[in-house]
Amino acid sequence: MEIRLITSALPYVNNVPHIGHLVGSHLPADIFARYNRIKGNITLFIGGTDEHGTPTELEAIKNNTTPEKITDFYYKIHKEIYDWFGISYDNFSRTSKSKIHYEVTREIFLQIFRNGYIIEKEQELPYDPKWGRFLADRFVIGKCPYCGYDKARGDQCEMCGRLLDPKDLIDPRNAITGESIIFKKTRHMFLDLSKLENDLKNWLDTKKGIFSDVTLSIAYGWLKEGLKARSITRDLKWGVPVPYKELW
Numbered sequence: 001m002e003i004r005l006i007t008s009a010l011p012y013v014n015n016v017p018h019i020g021h022l023v024g025s026h027l028p029a030d031i032f033a034r035y036n037r038i039k040g041n042i043t044l045f046i047g048g049t050d051e052h053g054t055p056t057e058l059e060a061i062k063n064n065t066t067p068e069k070i071t072d073f074y075y076k077i078h079k080e081i082y083d084w085f086g087i088s089y090d091n092f093s094r095t096s097k098s099k100i101h102y103e104v105t106r107e108i109f110l111q112i113f114r115n116g117y118i119i120e121k122e123q124e125l126p127y128d129p130k131w132g133r134f135l136a137d138r139f140v141i142g143k144c145p146y147c148g149y150d151k152a153r154g155d156q157c158e159m160c161g162r163l164l165d166p167k168d169l170i171d172p173r174n175a176i177t178g179e180s181i182i183f184k185k186t187r188h189m190f191l192d193l194s195k196l197e198n199d200l201k202n203w204l205d206t207k208k209g210i211f212s213d214v215t216l217s218i219a220y221g222w223l224k225e226g227l228k229a230r231s232i233t234r235d236l237k238w239g240v241p242v243p244y245k246e247l248w
């Protein structure tokens, strides 16, 4: 008998789920959970709605309400649909309402920090002075510097396909209101992935013949370029606060 902990990608709660959510995420995990239960494995199938973050905050702004009300509204719809389709979750929870999620998130953060894998860096990010908040790349639009398309997004131009940084855009604007934005300095915590390069390479070497060639070549490609530090904090009110007081 084996022990299986199973989960599937947590859906955002800024919209009503569609068939793709079921087919691509919940159903495969459900099939695997049912298979393991039949085999007699000790099986725990957990999931929930991913309620924190920019999409929820922006959905609240658009609807002139609070993130909490938005998540209460959509969680109910998500839960009902997965129950309706008989997805056999042992626990389907919510990231904004679960005390365990809150504590585990902070604990993981502190452990990574104490092990020396988190660094603090300054960044210049898109900021909407009227809203008084920073904007994620995809909520910024402007003119593409390569093809001149007027509604290129901050992460990519849909017309010419080039990957962009919001700073590349000419006349950057808030994608929702159309108001001009500025760039403002802010400090964030980053996962210092470069420290893991050797361990990761050694681990990947043991996966030859197990992972597909495409997966391996992409992973080795990233290692060859050198892993970049990845930002793991956001300027949000709606989220799990960084346990700052416990850091130093």
Ligand SMILES: [Zn+2]
Residues within 6 Å of the ligand: 144, 145, 146, 147, 148, 149, 152, 157, 158, 159, 160, 161, 162
């Ligand atoms: Zn373009």
